[in-house]
Amino acid sequence: MSQLEKLIQRIKTLDKNMRFDQLQKVMESLGYTMKGPANGSSHFTFRKPGHNPITIPKHTPIKRAYVELIREVLESEEKDENKEKS
Secondary structure (H helix, E strand, O other), X not given: OOHHHHHHHHHHOOOOOOOHHHHHHHHHHOOOEEEOOOOOOOEEEEEXXXXXXXXXXXXXXXXXXXXXXXXXXXXXXXXXXXXHHO
């Protein structure tokens, strides 16, 4: 199992010890680009054409609500991928 697959598995189980850089790696692997904060904010926004932007604060650890949000994105991406295969 690759490191990326392990991170995805941790997100799916809502691991409470996720770090921002780990979520960033998963989001970028899904084709999202990260835009840094403006004016001293700690919130980073991930964007992908055709999808809603996702804003996550850079705190350690990441709050469960944000991990749940990323899990929803993963599930949505998996559904889209399965539709393309059909």
